[in-house]
Amino acid sequence: MSDTSFVRTEMLAEQDPPPTSVGVIGWLRANLFPNWWNAVLTVLCLAAIWYVLSGLLGWTLRSVWTAGSLSECREVMIATWGSTHGHACWGVINDRWLQLLFGFYPPELYYRPILALLLLIAALAPVLFADKVSPRFLYVTAAYPFLMPWLMWGGSIWTPVGVAAGFAVAYLVGRAPRGAVPGLVLGILSAIVWWMAWFGFPVQAEVLAAGLGEGLAAISPDTAPFWLETVESRKFGGFMLSVMIGVVAIGCSLPLGILLALGRQSNMLIVKAICVGFIEFIRGVPLITLLFVASTLLNIFLPPGTNFDIILRVMIMVTLFAAAYMAEVIRGGLAGLPTGQYEGADSLGLNYWQAQRLIIMPQALKISIPGIVSTFIGIFKDTTLVSIIALLDPLGLSNSIRADTDWNGIYWELFAFIALLFFIACFGMSRYSMYLERKLKTEND
Amino acid sequence: MAESIHDTVVEREIDRRKMRVSDEVAVQITGMNKWFGMFHVLRDIDLTVHKGERIVICGPSGSGKSTLIRCINRLEEHQTGQIIVEGTELTSDLKNIDKIRSEVGMCFQHFNLFPHLTILENCTLAPIWVRKIPKREAEETAMHFLEKVKIPEQAEKYPGQLSGGQQQRVAIARSLCMRPRIMLFDEPTSALDPEMIKEVLDTMIELAEEGMTMLCVTHEMGFARQVANRVIFMDDGQIVEQNEPEEFFNNPKSDRTKLFLSQILGH
Numbered sequence: 001m002s003d004t005s006f007v008r009t010e011m012l013a014e015q016d017p018p019p020t021s022v023g024v025i026g027w028l029r030a031n032l033f034p035n036w037w038n039a040v041l042t043v044l045c046l047a048a049i050w051y052v053l054s055g056l057l058g059w060t061l062r063s064v065w066t067a068g069s070l071s072e073c074r075e076v077m078i079a080t081w082g083s084t085h086g087h088a089c090w091g092v093i094n095d096r097w098l099q100l101l102f103g104f105y106p107p108e109l110y111y112r113p114i115l116a117l118l119l120l121i122a123a124l125a126p127v128l129f130a131d132k133v134s135p136r137f138l139y140v141t142a143a144y145p146f147l148m149p150w151l152m153w154g155g156s157i158w159t160p161v162g163v164a165a166g167f168a169v170a171y172l173v174g175r176a177p178r179g180a181v182p183g184l185v186l187g188i189l190s191a192i193v194w195w196m197a198w199f200g201f202p203v204q205a206e207v208l209a210a211g212l213g214e215g216l217a218a219i220s221p222d223t224a225p226f227w228l229e230t231v232e233s234r235k236f237g238g239f240m241l242s243v244m245i246g247v248v249a250i251g252c253s254l255p256l257g258i259l260l261a262l263g264r265q266s267n268m269l270i271v272k273a274i275c276v277g278f279i280e281f282i283r284g285v286p287l288i289t290l291l292f293v294a295s296t297l298l299n300i301f302l303p304p305g306t307n308f309d310i311i312l313r314v315m316i317m318v319t320l321f322a323a324a325y326m327a328e329v330i331r332g333g334l335a336g337l338p339t340g341q342y343e344g345a346d347s348l349g350l351n352y353w354q355a356q357r358l359i360i361m362p363q364a365l366k367i368s369i370p371g372i373v374s375t376f377i378g379i380f381k382d383t384t385l386v387s388i389i390a391l392l393d394p395l396g397l398s399n400s401i402r403a404d405t406d407w408n409g410i411y412w413e414l415f416a417f418i419a420l421l422f423f424i425a426c427f428g429m430s431r432y433s434m435y436l437e438r439k440l441k442t443e444n445d
Numbered sequence: 446m447a448e449s450i451h452d453t454v455v456e457r458e459i460d461r462r463k464m465r466v467s468d469e470v471a472v473q474i475t476g477m478n479k480w481f482g483m484f485h486v487l488r489d490i491d492l493t494v495h496k497g498e499r500i501v502i503c504g505p506s507g508s509g510k511s512t513l514i515r516c517i518n519r520l521e522e523h524q525t526g527q528i529i530v531e532g533t534e535l536t537s538d539l540k541n542i543d544k545i546r547s548e549v550g551m552c553f554q555h556f557n558l559f560p561h562l563t564i565l566e567n568c569t570l571a572p573i574w575v576r577k578i579p580k581r582e583a584e585e586t587a588m589h590f591l592e593k594v595k596i597p598e599q600a601e602k603y604p605g606q607l608s609g610g611q612q613q614r615v616a617i618a619r620s621l622c623m624r625p626r627i628m629l630f631d632e633p634t635s636a637l638d639p640e641m642i643k644e645v646l647d648t649m650i651e652l653a654e655e656g657m658t659m660l661c662v663t664h665e666m667g668f669a670r671q672v673a674n675r676v677i678f679m680d681d682g683q684i685v686e687q688n689e690p691e692e693f694f695n696n697p698k699s700d701r702t703k704l705f706l707s708q709i710l711g712h
Contacts, residue, residue, distance in 0.1 A: 341557065343557055344557030344559065345559075346520060347518055347551040348547070348570070348619070348620075349543050349546035349575045351539070354575075359570075362561050363561050442560060442561060442603040
């Protein structure tokens with residue numbers, strides 16, 4: 001009889017798996033104690049985690065929450081535990097948390113940054129959760145870049161309105177001629193002319209008077225409607241400043257990065273050379289150097305007497321820095337697309353910008369989400385570097401808090417609080433990117 | 446390039462009533478040359494395609510047949526000579542190129558569907574953005590053509606959820622939604638499993654029966670025999686022989702053609 005011949009006469013019934021391979025016991029066995037060596041490692045790891053956590057939690061929780069100074073903190077610690085070792089003094093946070101959040105922003109005007117933050121959430125919601133939030137919120141998104149500076153710095157509403165109107169003029173003029181290039185050039189020129197007319201001449205009051213009735217012109221700026229008390233840039237600080245710089249850099253670097261990435265792939269030699277040169281130069285220079293350029297060198301080049309706000313300068317530099325990295329991340333996404341996608345779009349008669357917007361970018365950006373969000377997180381944390389040029393971000397503030405005799409010598413509590421603030425923001429971004437990746441996953445990949 | 450060769454027998458009766466060739470010229474290529482770098486890939490191509498013609502282009506790998514039809518909608522740029530499509534000459538003028546592309550449909554070996562869009566969105570995208578047709582109307586047209594290629598029930602799915610044959614039929618429907626006057630097929634069945642080739646060929650035959658002008662690069666000799674009114678054989682970037690299918694297969698003139706046919710039909 002041959003061994004290769006076999007016929008089953010009776011089919012086997014289904015049986016339960018052995019109890020040691022399912023349930024809690026099965027899980028413990030598979031993950032923690034598969035053999036004696038792994039069991040030893042598990043116990044050692046648990047002991048190490050316990051050691052670290054017991055020290056950390058003890059320090060965090062057995063702590064002093066109300067104290068006006070470090071010495072007061074120490075007195076309470078001695079009275080309660082008999083030692084100052086291993087106890088946190090959260091009194092400093094209790095005492096200075098508003099300052100860590102807002103810097104030296106006038107306390108009676110705190111409602112303005114808070115309102116700006118709430119509006120930021122309303123402006124981001126339709127962008128981040130397009131499927132859940134009404135598209136009507138996009139009006140908030142469109143208005144936000146003009147509203148935010150007005151709320152934060154104050155002044156006349158006619159400043160942001162004038163800036164916004166410049167964009168509207170550019171759009172309307174840019175639509176008029178046929179062809180993209182003349183439209184772009186004309187649009188930009190008309191906007192510049194508009195802004196020069198609006199801000200360059202001291203006739204705003206008269207323009208207003210003509211537009212809104214003569215009564216308005218008689219009112220002094222301080223009492224004019226929609227006038228907010230101005231707040232100088234040097235009073236800005238704290239986490240608020242980090243968020244402001246971070247949001248602007250994140251919001252502007254993505255579109256700029258897309259354009260740079262496309263420019264780098266372009267057939268047009270000069271466009272390509274400019275983009276490559278820009279990207280490589282910015283990536284080859286430390287951010288701190290760029291910040292020093294923003295804070296000191298720029299003044300040398302600008303005409304004397306121009307007052308170009310330091311925070312605005314820093315925002316521009318951080319944005320350019322982030323854009324260069326963004327461009328490379330997006331280029332990676334573009335490289336990941338098969339040429340068939342370009343050919344498919346071309347063969348249907350879509351022009352370059354339509355193909356980019358409808359076919360190429362949605363896919364390239366989707367591939368690049370992890371890299372894009374990493375860049376966002378990196379740039380948000382890099383905003384703490386502005387303390388080098390004497391802007392009072394949270395780290396800069398921690399120095400000035402220590403300069404106060406009350407809190408001289410306190411480090412860990414301040415850094416822990418600042419770390420917590422940054423962690424919440426960065427962890428949020430990280431989670432959002434994972435949510436987005438899941439949402440965009442079509443079933444073919 | 447691996448090119449599997451199939452000779453799928455087309456079993457159905459073919460309706461030749463509408464498959465008449467008119468005198469009007471759809472594509473006129475004269476003295477066209479193309480180089481890839483230093484490599485002379487297309488040499489002195491002269492080809493006139495009349496409205497309603499079904500032309501099958503065959504030839505060995507690297508003979509330039511794909512490049513030839515890709516020149517017709519300028520996915521490849523030719524260097525010398527003249528290509529006139531539906532009365533418009535292909536030059537570097539972007540407007541002309543986009544106009545010609547919107548009137549010339551193309552199906553690729555690897556379908557090139559857009560994976561981030563549903564089947565319906567794949568079909569309505571170009572009509573909405575290029576032809577500026579209202580969305581609802583574009584969707585109606587898309588459903589009409591999806592029914593024609595017999596997969597209306599897949600409209601809400603994504604390309605990755607469909608089989609290769611279904612994807613290629615969607616690609617055909619997507620091209621048809623632009624109401625093209627000419628259809629180019631670049632090895633539409635070469636990437637398909639044998640059992641899916643027939644469904645794609647059936648769709649192409651129906652298209653031929655409706656009088657569509659078609660240029661197909663394919664190794665489906667059964668299709669060529671039954672549907673084509675002209676078979677072109679290319680080798681080394683040149684048109685070596687062209688004839689009616691009956692004559693081409695039964696009585697090839699050139700040695701190269703004989704060799705090629707013996708290789709693909711010899712087993």
